[in-house]
Amino acid sequence: MPASSFRFTGIGTTWQIDTGDELPEVVTARVRGRVEEFDRAYSRFRSDSLVASLAAEPGSVDFPPDAVDLFDLYDKLDEISGGAVTPLVGRSLEHLGYDSQYSLTAGQGRIVPSRWTEAVSRSGSRITTTSPTVIDVGAAGKGYLVDLVAEVLVEAGITEFVIDASGDLLTSGEPLRVGLEHPFDPSKAIGVVTIENESLCASGSNRRVWGSGLHHILDGRTGAPTSDIIATWAIAANGLLADGLATALFFVQPERLAEHFEFDWVRMRSSGIAERSRTLRGEVFS
Amino acid sequence: MITRHQKTAVTALAGLSLLGVVTGCSTGADASDAASTPAASSKSTSDAAPSTSAPAGSSEYKDGEYKAEGEYTSPGGKETVGVSLTLAGDKVTAVTVTPESTNPNGKKYQGEFADGIAAEVVGKSLNELKVSKVAGSSLTSGGFNDAVDKIKADAGV
Incomplete structure (x- = not known):
């Protein structure tokens, strides 16, 4: 059991960092600062972010150096998924009501996003657009921020920790047993896995629901919410990859993703059938 | 034969x-x-x-x-x-x-024709499972939950 837990709120969700010894204040301040820095660059929900400036008017924006890894993964997932996973679902989400005001009022029809590689040109961490563009890094951003927070801890000499960003986990040190929350019943688990020096990210379509068939996981090819797969879990070396793959599992056959990435996975269909990778360290109850 | x-x-x-x-x-x-x-x-x-x-x-x-x-x-x-x-x-x-x-x-x-294993899921109570953490999507963003609560309140749900 962890001796000490540090809880805080960041990017609109609850975070908990478990460590053997209490984190010094200088470290918790750095952690908060890192989360704030990320939010200021990538948040679609604040008017002073870099993302908000590109949504308001086209042009070139220099994102922080950390953007390179993030957008590199998006490039790859966009290509593999044929545009299903794309940061350009931002406008479609807004249209469905998931906007910065949380209007939660869906407009008529759907907005199909442009292709990421066509609408946006990127050189390193510089993004250039020719029309107002809503970038949403929701598919992999939170997992990536878990990695960035872990970097802060490691730089402070802390080697054993568990970071829990409400569904996205990263652990360093002892193996960790994690329950896979039942999508329809949070008091239950559909399985248990063990992770060790790696990340587990969960994604589900049935919690953040604001209307019939309206949730936050959109297929970039159609601009419409998914329906077949209702929950996914991906285990990978880092949070960026695990989070991105958890999203991609809604749209892409796991075998296809496995050609490009090392990871384990579980996913559950709306029919109540769950699938898992053969090499999963754990079990799915059946 | x-x-x-x-x-x-x-x-x-x-x-x-x-x-x-x-x-x-x-x-x-x-x-x-x-x-x-x-x-x-x-x-x-x-x-x-x-x-x-x-x-x-x-x-x-x-x-x-x-x-x-x-x-x-x-x-x-x-x-x-x-x-x-x-x-x-x-x-x-x-x-x-x-x-x-x-x-x-x-x-x-x-x-490998079937890379994964598929089965109908049976949920087990978390109380019975000795797990340190739970991974799911039940905890969503504060702003979102507030907005949903507001809509429910407005709608008199």
């Missing part, structure tokens, strides 16, 4: 003809006109491989190695599978199925 083995050989050939067209000539021949069939049919041919005894009567097929190609459509697109079959005295002495996919996904898919 003979009948049974003949039947086996026929099954194997039937399976192959589903996959493609057996060429009449011997070693090295390649049938390019392929039929579109499900991947599973290649399995039945390999199951039928080890037959040994020779059938009575005159030979229907010339001894030798026969090759054919089959096509099927996987979730990753169109895939090609090669089948090599050795005949001696009208019986199949060897069958080799070779994935010939050009896309990297296909290679894996053909090598």
Whole structure:
């Protein structure tokens, strides 16, 4: 059991960092600062972010150096998924009501996003657009921020920790047993896995629901919410990859993703059938 | 016994003809006109491989190695599978199925038809499970939950 837990709120969700010894204040301040820095660059929900400036008017924006890894993964997932996973679902989400005001009022029809590689040109961490563009890094951003927070801890000499960003986990040190929350019943688990020096990210379509068939996981090819797969879990070396793959599992056959990435996975269909990778360290109850 | 083995050989050939067209000539021949069939049919041919005894009567097929190609459509697109079959005295002495996919996904898919394991889920109470953490999506962003609460309140739900 962890001796000490540090809880805080960041990017609109609850975070908990478990460590053997209490984190010094200088470290918790750095952690908060890192989360704030990320939010200021990538948040679609604040008017002073870099993302908000590109949504308001086209042009070139220099994102922080950390953007390179993030957008590199998006490039790859966009290509593999044929545009299903794309940061350009931002406008479609807004249209469905998931906007910065949380209007939660869906407009008529759907907005199909442009292709990421066509609408946006990127050189390193510089993004250039020719029309107002809503970038949403929701598919992999939170997992990536878990990695960035872990970097802060490691730089402070802390080697054993568990970071829990409400569904996205990263652990360093002892193996960790994690329950896979039942999508329809949070008091239950559909399985248990063990992770060790790696990340587990969960994604589900049935919690953040604001209307019939309206949730936050959109297929970039159609601009419409998914329906077949209702929950996914991906285990990978880092949070960026695990989070991105958890999203991609809604749209892409796991075998296809496995050609490009090392990871384990579980996913559950709306029919109540769950699938898992053969090499999963754990079990799915059946 | 003979009948049974003949039947086996026929099954194997039937399976192959589903996959493609057996060429009449011997070693090295390649049938390019392929039929579109499900991947599973290649399995039945390999199951039928080890037959040994020779059938009575005159030979229907010339001894030798026969090759054919089959096509099927996987979730990753169109895939090609090669089948090599050795005949001696009208019986199949060897069958080799070779994935010939050009896309990297296909290679894996053909090598291992079901990568995952699927089953109907049974939930277990978290109280019974000794877990340190739970991973799911029940905890969502504060702003979102507030907005949903507001809508519910406005709607008098």
